[in-house]
Amino acid sequence: MSADTNSDDTSSADTNSDGTAREAREPVTVFLVDDHALFRAGAKAELESISDEVRVVGEAGSVAEAVAGITRVRPQVVLLDVHMPDGGGAEVLRRLRTDLPDVVFLALSVSDAAEDVIAVIRAGARGYVTKTISSAELVRAIVRVADGDAVFSPRLAGFVLDAFAERPGSEPISDPELDQLTPRERDVLRLLARGYAYKEIASELFISVKTVETHVSSVLRKTQLSNRYELSRWATDRRLV
Structure with missing residues (x-):
């Protein structure tokens, strides 16, 4: 970060840092x-x-x-x-x-x-x-x-x-946290974030409830999150939902 050196004082209480007038406000x-x-x-x-x-x-x-x-x-x-x-x-x-x-x-x-x-x-x-x-x-x-x-x-x-x-022709930007999830873990996470219960996820993906639990545990470990709410927010931020 480079310092600006200017002999003129433009940082008074009634000016912005660029010298323009501004209304009084708390810093x-x-x-x-x-x-x-x-x-x-x-x-x-x-x-x-x-x-x-x-x-x-x-x-x-x-x-x-x-x-x-x-x-x-x-x-x-x-x-x-x-x-x-x-x-x-x-x-x-x-x-x-x-x-x-x-x-x-x-x-x-x-x-x-x-x-x-x-x-x-x-x-x-x-x-x-x-x-x-x-x-x-x-x-x-x-x-x-x-x-x-x-x-x-x-x-x-x-x-x-x-x-x-997601402009046409733009190169995809990798997300290291998202890339560590397997395709099946992403499927489970997507449905979890949409509000599906474990049983509903199992039915949708044709897997057992125990397998769903295993995938959720793995996603929690990889993302270092602690609960379903945090996972849902995490998935939404990455546009998985």
Whole structure:
């Protein structure tokens, strides 16, 4: 993330980070998640020095710390790293999206790989920007996602369109979590997400109830989810239903 250096003060209380007039509003509360402490410190200093539109209220360097801290602080926006030693942004989202639906997640990463973008967006992030973004642009991105917009670095928007709009001729984007399921496990998951009982799934697929239970257990293990409700949401996010 590059710092903007401008001798003119455009971060007063009555202007946006781009210098335009704005109505008075409370700063957007932000939580930083990144496994590099130096980056977190630099990001916090830059964000708060150039604009009063955002206020950093917490930070974490691991998935476990992020889950605990975000749950405690309840920020408006989480700046979320995609790759961390004990998991990544998608794992943080998986643990928090159901319980904290009002918290908005914006991925901020060095990676611009299609699979990383799609994985974290499918998990529930509202946008994805790379760390080459300027401080002023990042402030605008934070404010926009807090206001309900989706924000992507220009090159990355095409990945999302290809994956979710299913445009003719577009290359399919792989989803590592989905790819680990067998075709039969996907069939069972699809029916489960539609509200079928185990007995109904067994009848529909011409297998035993015990086999259905085995497939569901396998899907729960592979996705690291804990119940039918979470599986249904997971399947819906991946457009299996």
